[in-house]
Amino acid sequence: MATPLKGACIIGQSGGPSAVINASAYGVIKTALDNENITKVYGAHHGIKGVLNDQLLIMDEEDPKELERLLYTPSSALGSCRYKIADPDVDDTDYKRILEIFQKYDVRYFFYNGGNDSMDTCEKVSRYMAKVGYECNVIGVPKTIDNDLFGTDHCPGFASAAKYIATSFMEVSRDAHVYDTGMITIIECMGRHAGWLTAAAALANEMGDGPDFIYLPERDFDLDKFIADVTECYQKNGNCIVAVSEGIHYADGKFVSEAKTSATDGFGHAQLGGLAATLANLMKERTGAKVRGIELSLLQRCAAHCASGTDIAEAFEAGKVAVESAVAGITGKMVGFECDRTNNYVCKTKLFDLKEVANFEKKVPQEWINEAGNHVNKAFIDYCMPLIQGETMMVKENGLPRFCRLKKVFAK
Amino acid sequence: MATPLKGACIIGQSGGPSAVINASAYGVIKTALDNENITKVYGAHHGIKGVLNDQLLIMDEEDPKELERLLYTPSSALGSCRYKIADPDVDDTDYKRILEIFQKYDVRYFFYNGGNDSMDTCEKVSRYMAKVGYECNVIGVPKTIDNDLFGTDHCPGFASAAKYIATSFMEVSRDAHVYDTGMITIIECMGRHAGWLTAAAALANEMGDGPDFIYLPERDFDLDKFIADVTECYQKNGNCIVAVSEGIHYADGKFVSEAKTSATDGFGHAQLGGLAATLANLMKERTGAKVRGIELSLLQRCAAHCASGTDIAEAFEAGKVAVESAVAGITGKMVGFECDRTNNYVCKTKLFDLKEVANFEKKVPQEWINEAGNHVNKAFIDYCMPLIQGETMMVKENGLPRFCRLKKVFAK
Numbered sequence: 046m047a048t049p050l051k052g053a054c055i056i057g058q059s060g061g062p063s064a065v066i067n068a069s070a071y072g073v074i075k076t077a078l079d080n081e082n083i084t085k086v087y088g089a090h091h092g093i094k095g096v097l098n099d100q101l102l103i104m105d106e107e108d109p110k111e112l113e114r115l116l117y118t119p120s121s122a123l124g125s126c127r128y129k130i131a132d133p134d135v136d137d138t139d140y141k142r143i144l145e146i147f148q149k150y151d152v153r154y155f156f157y158n159g160g161n162d163s164m165d166t167c168e169k170v171s172r173y174m175a176k177v178g179y180e181c182n183v184i185g186v187p188k189t190i191d192n193d194l195f196g197t198d199h200c201p202g203f204a205s206a207a208k209y210i211a212t213s214f215m216e217v218s219r220d221a222h223v224y225d226t227g228m229i230t231i232i233e234c235m236g237r238h239a240g241w242l243t244a245a246a247a248l249a250n251e252m253g254d255g256p257d258f259i260y261l262p263e264r265d266f267d268l269d270k271f272i273a274d275v276t277e278c279y280q281k282n283g284n285c286i287v288a289v290s291e292g293i294h295y296a297d298g299k300f301v302s303e304a305k306t307s308a309t310d311g312f313g314h315a316q317l318g319g320l321a322a323t324l325a326n327l328m329k330e331r332t333g334a335k336v337r338g339i340e341l342s343l344l345q346r347c348a349a350h351c352a353s354g355t356d357i358a359e360a361f362e363a364g365k366v367a368v369e370s371a372v373a374g375i376t377g378k379m380v381g382f383e384c385d386r387t388n389n390y391v392c393k394t395k396l397f398d399l400k401e402v403a404n405f406e407k408k409v410p411q412e413w414i415n416e417a418g419n420h421v422n423k424a425f426i427d428y429c430m431p432l433i434q435g436e437t438m439m440v441k442e443n444g445l446p447r448f449c450r451l452k453k454v455f456a457k
Numbered sequence: 458m459a460t461p462l463k464g465a466c467i468i469g470q471s472g473g474p475s476a477v478i479n480a481s482a483y484g485v486i487k488t489a490l491d492n493e494n495i496t497k498v499y500g501a502h503h504g505i506k507g508v509l510n511d512q513l514l515i516m517d518e519e520d521p522k523e524l525e526r527l528l529y530t531p532s533s534a535l536g537s538c539r540y541k542i543a544d545p546d547v548d549d550t551d552y553k554r555i556l557e558i559f560q561k562y563d564v565r566y567f568f569y570n571g572g573n574d575s576m577d578t579c580e581k582v583s584r585y586m587a588k589v590g591y592e593c594n595v596i597g598v599p600k601t602i603d604n605d606l607f608g609t610d611h612c613p614g615f616a617s618a619a620k621y622i623a624t625s626f627m628e629v630s631r632d633a634h635v636y637d638t639g640m641i642t643i644i645e646c647m648g649r650h651a652g653w654l655t656a657a658a659a660l661a662n663e664m665g666d667g668p669d670f671i672y673l674p675e676r677d678f679d680l681d682k683f684i685a686d687v688t689e690c691y692q693k694n695g696n697c698i699v700a701v702s703e704g705i706h707y708a709d710g711k712f713v714s715e716a717k718t719s720a721t722d723g724f725g726h727a728q729l730g731g732l733a734a735t736l737a738n739l740m741k742e743r744t745g746a747k748v749r750g751i752e753l754s755l756l757q758r759c760a761a762h763c764a765s766g767t768d769i770a771e772a773f774e775a776g777k778v779a780v781e782s783a784v785a786g787i788t789g790k791m792v793g794f795e796c797d798r799t800n801n802y803v804c805k806t807k808l809f810d811l812k813e814v815a816n817f818e819k820k821v822p823q824e825w826i827n828e829a830g831n832h833v834n835k836a837f838i839d840y841c842m843p844l845i846q847g848e849t850m851m852v853k854e855n856g857l858p859r860f861c862r863l864k865k866v867f868a869k
Contacts, residue, residue: 062635091637120631127636211857216759219532219860223474224539225503230755252857322731342751343642347628350763353856433856444765444845445623445664448631 049082049372050180052153055096056104057089058121058188059128059159059166063202064209064352065360066158066188067122067449071115072364073156073186074104082372083154087456091124092159093166096146097139106454114449116357117439119349122449125159130166133173140173147174147181150456154182154371158364160189160200161404164379168399171377182371185379185399186363190346192241195405196397197381201360204432205352206345207245210234211433213341214249214256218286226335227283229275229328233321233340237292238262239408242345244421245429246288257285262292263409264418266301271324272331274419279332291320350446354435359392366394390431461494461784462592464565467508468516469501470533470600471540471571471578475614476621476761477772478570478600479534479861483527484776485568485598486516494784495566499868503536504571505578508558509551518866526861528769529851531761534861537571542578545585552585559586562868565593566783570776572601572612573816576791580811583789594783597791597811598775602758604653607817608809609793613772616844617764618757619657622646623845625753626661626668630698638747639695641687641740645733645752649704650674651820654757656833657841658700669697674704675821676830678713683736684743686831691744703732762858766847771804778806802843 056073058066070088077086086104089095095102102123104112115122133140146152157167164185171183187194192203214232221230234243240261249255257278260266278285294300302320325338363380370378378396385391413425440447468485470478482500489498498516501507507514514535516524527534545552558564569579576597583595599606604615626644633642646655652673661667669690672678690697706712714732737750775792782790790808797803825837852859 062632094637118631119628120635124637125635208856212762213756213760215858215860216531216761217755219530220474220755220759223532223537225506225536248855248857251855252859253862254860319731319734337755339754339756340752341756343629343632343749344625344751344753344756347632348625349628350624355856430855435856436853441848443660443663443842444620444767444847445660446627447664448627448666450665 047374049374050153050182051082051084052151053085053087054083054154054156055087055089055101055152056123056156056158057092057095058123058125059092059157059163060125060189061346062120062125063188063190063346064119064205064349065201065356067115067118068357068360069158069186069188069201069364070123071112072361073158073368074112076365076368078105080368080372084151087150088123092126092128093130094126094128095124097142099146101150101456102451103454103456107452111449111451114440114447116361117349117437117446118449119347122451129162130169133169133176137173140170143170144174144177144179147179153180156184156186156367156371158186158188160191161194161406164194164399165403167379168377168403171399182374182376184367184371184375186367187379187381190242191236191239193239193406193408195402195407198384198392199382199432201356201363203241204356205348206242207248207429208353208433209345209348209351210242210245210341211248212351214246214288215252215254217339218249218254221286221337222284227279228337229279229325229332229334230286230337230339231289231321231325231328232287233289233291233319235341235345236262236290238406240290241409243288243290244409244425247421247426248429248433251426251430256288258419259288259421260290260293260419261409261414262290262294263411263414265296266293272328275328276332279334289320289324349437350439352437353433354437355432357437362394370396386427386431459786461786462565462594463494463496464563465497465499466495466566466568467499467501467513467564468535468568468570469504469507470535470537471504471569471575472537472601473758474532474537475600475602475758476531476617476764477613477768479527479530480769480772481570481598481600481613481776482535483524484773485570485780486524488777488780490517492780492784496563499562500535504538504540505542506538506540507536509554511558513562513868514863515866515868519864523861523863526852526859528773529761529849529858530861531759534863541574542581545581545588549585552582555582556586556589556591559591559593567593567595568598568779568783570598570600572603573606573818576606576811577815579791580789580815583811594786594788596779596783596787598779599791599793602654603648603651605651605818605820606814607819608814610796610804611794611844613768613775615653616768617760618654619660619841620765620845621757621760621763622654622657622753623660624763626658626700627664627666629751630661630666633698633749634696639691640749641691641697641737641744641746642749642751643699643701643733643737643740644668645701645703645731647753647757648674648702650818652702653821655700655702656821656837659833659838660841660845663838663842668700670831671700671833672702672705672831673821673826674702674706675823675826677708678705684740687740688744691746701732701736761849762851764849765845766849767844769849774806782808798839798843
């Protein structure tokens, strides 16, 4: 092995947050702080924008006890951004600036923690640095509740959201069955193009309290079929619980959530109303049933109090392995997982080419969806169930989560 | 003390469920099963309707281990109802039927677990039995997430919902602050006439992550003031998080949630859209900010996974004391709490006259709301904080809650 690069590192977070993205950041930060080849650990304030704006937080200045709380703190503690960086071969303005900052702080390691777009950013930075001959190892650390990153078995962040969703479906299911007069409940989960999170509602069925139907964006939505499904179930059982993905769409590709016209609220503005409310309302008109439309909204992606212990551990491990790999001289890779579920669940980290993972979306396999297109089958359960095992060790104060509070000391 | 009545008991649950109403039921059931004067323990299937329909579940037939899980199972395991019983002095049809059932099963103890309406039912049954000279001791066991029962310091069910709400506000607050581009987030909590649950969002502020504003139904809602508040906060901080009660209303009494006209969805039906979405949409138009409207909906009342340990223990105790009091010859009372917060929090059960508690609504005191009417003060925090302490001991299987599964054996 060649002599490791000696210099500072930057860790940045990007895209929508999750319950465990900070656990990955902590994996990077702690491992980097402990590594003798890494001279300083910087956190980019609001992702790549923090690099471009020369806003770097000095992680060495933080209390190690406080940093450890990152394991149980949701959202991106360093701040996130949604910034689409140009292709360096077309416009290298941003890259020149990044190089300038890397040189200013002697940055030799760059870790980027995010989803599809972040892996794309990572790949471009890696490519540019190689092109200009600036020695800097770049590793991506995956994060997305959507679970749509290519290559890896699953993404840190997905399992915690899945656990929250399954738990909430169990609880709402108990609530919705309490009266002798029935109810139709429609619950909307996140997932614009991939139905992983919505499918996770099926885990609740394994405990006897899940949804009757699950509609994913992986299948074209048929409104008449939906109405028939729900009506039949309601008439038979006096109750019906449905999970719908925000991204369900008709055969022509049009999102069901956008199929609204002339809706205005009392203030004369266009009505934003949610998909769940719209479908619930529709079913009320069709069946006369009492209905509830529930949107899990941001709750599902930040519910650290209900995070999966497995997810937290794996998220940390991904960050740790990113640093270890970079110090070992590797660059242009993303840390992902390869899992074996034959006997017990065994999850190992594996490096994927950034070029291969960026900008592909992994969807729920068609063969994991039932024939009627309104539920998932055992293959999905077998895939997902191991991921939600174990509980968070979150410390509470005053009966509430005690989240990490960073000092946020900026580098000059 | 007179010789205790010997005979069977019935426990019924009524009204909207909570995370701990089953803990109260378990307090009744376990104490009754252990009491030598109580010959049989029946659960009324769907509250008083279960009595009227002669649908009684035999609790003696259930596995004691399974019954214990009621401590951590949300919603009403025996089934609930919303049935407004007539005044016995006006129409005694239902009461004659209740008496018939009581005689059929030799019921000498009747426990009813619910909110305002349930205490009213309880009081009427008690009054009728006394009038016709049928010896039966009737005790109410309070439950309501709304916390609006008169007399008692607080109601079982409120604290667990409050803990979930405060936790969720903390988590969403972290999420909403993640980007450098700001956001206005409006979160709607339950509470038609009393703002207790919405006020609980303020507990999150004690941990540094709460709402900027809280609007309760205890104050008339001023839309212009609301817009000014939120706009100023957003312009100053680039972010604003707001808690609104579903029951906020204008000075003329009209609910803000109903102030909508001509709203239709894509299917041509009247739009149900939520209060949070409506207000968020309005603020988007006014400020150009990115907005999110979130309705906590059923999630807040059934989130047993985030229940307060204190609430669970007190809910159980209320049920236990109900049985002990009834066996001691007391009737026509509700078990409530009297609390001392001078040094540590000390909570004692106390019996209240059913006549006094039924049909009054306890609201958040005006002096606990700030002068601007857009937040609560320390008096509320001091009141509420002790109630949310402690965690649930819920057992999990497959990483998910293992709720109680009753056999539901009906009496013939």
